[in-house]
Amino acid sequence: MRARTARSLLPLAAVLAALLSLTPAVAAAQTPTAAATSPIRRMADGKPDLQGYFNPQAPGANFGLEVHTAEFGIPAGKGFIVDPSDGKLPMQEWAKAEKQSRVRPERGYDDPAAHCFPNGLPRSMYTGGFQILQPPGYVVLLFQGDTGPSYRIIALDGRPHAPERVHLWQGDSVGHWEGDTLVVETTNLNGKAWLNQAGEIVSYQEKVVERLTPIDGNTINYRATITDPVVYTRPWSIAYSLTRSQDELLEVACREDNDDLEHLKQVKEAAAKDASAQPGRQGR
């Protein structure tokens, strides 16, 4: 546990220093334009400099990773699954049934995001822009997110993962460089997060390997491979680009006034009441 504590504390000063250096968001927040193509930025040690604010180019992913058309309250998505080649999640049969259940109105309350919990992986990586910092020995991701601020601290010193008994919303991430690609392996996920509002699933056995490859000074190719034998019949991958923006993090205090949660609870309770009043109907 000592290593875990050290990991939490060491980059803090660097993170705070970087945050304090951010200029007021008012002007910049309104100009989220990507700059023209430029060379890959480099740190003093020659490694790519990924620092800055990036937006995931994954519209609709938070409503389903497969290709889907627009429905009521659901923007269309072009699909981001690059493996398998059919673009479909290779779900176990039980997972297909669970996913179908999760899109019923009364299950909206069950999405941890509605309760403002962290989004987990890879959902954190496509639900809004985020800031990348590179203090010595680490890559730090700061998420504004739609569920409130969260972060990932990725150690680059070759340390092992946290013990198996440790289960975290954002998991335990370690990384290394392969040429210009930052490779990040995340384990110790708690399996509670949903992948999106379509109810796509991961479990406590989820393992994620991400590859972040800058192709110029303003664009990072992002690919994540998810292995989760409890839910899926084989590993699968998503891919999209991250584009640099002049935007900056803004506060999202998700639990400040989460009236939606009470409304969703009422929907769930009403469905349960209906189900109990109709013998033979399966309720949840």
Added chain:
Amino acid sequence: MRGNLVCAFAVIRLLSTAIPVGAHHSFAAEYDKNKPVTIKGVVTSMKWSNPHAWLYLDVKDADGTIAHWSFELGGVNGLYRQGWRKEDLQAGTALAVEGFLSRTDPHVGNSQNITLTDGRRLFSGSPAPK
């Protein structure tokens, strides 16, 4: 102030179809697609809160009875990035809200568009229904 408001409306309309709006909860789970509404009323207040802003209206029925309505808007961040400012909708402003009714509360809805008495429309930052 007036100039800022007009500018904000222009920006909001321009960006409303270009910026994907995040949501931390399922829109379809909370609101009923079979209950679209257009409600005309007078702003009593707008709450700039997380994870969603809320617009409160007084709505006069045919018999003169006042009903208090609440409409959910997009998150404060999203509204801000789309040009909204705290001063934009003052108490006393007359407007119409197009949206969808809550599944559970007859005086709660989600706002999709807001139209002022002079015809100008604002996008409310909620996920756009099909």
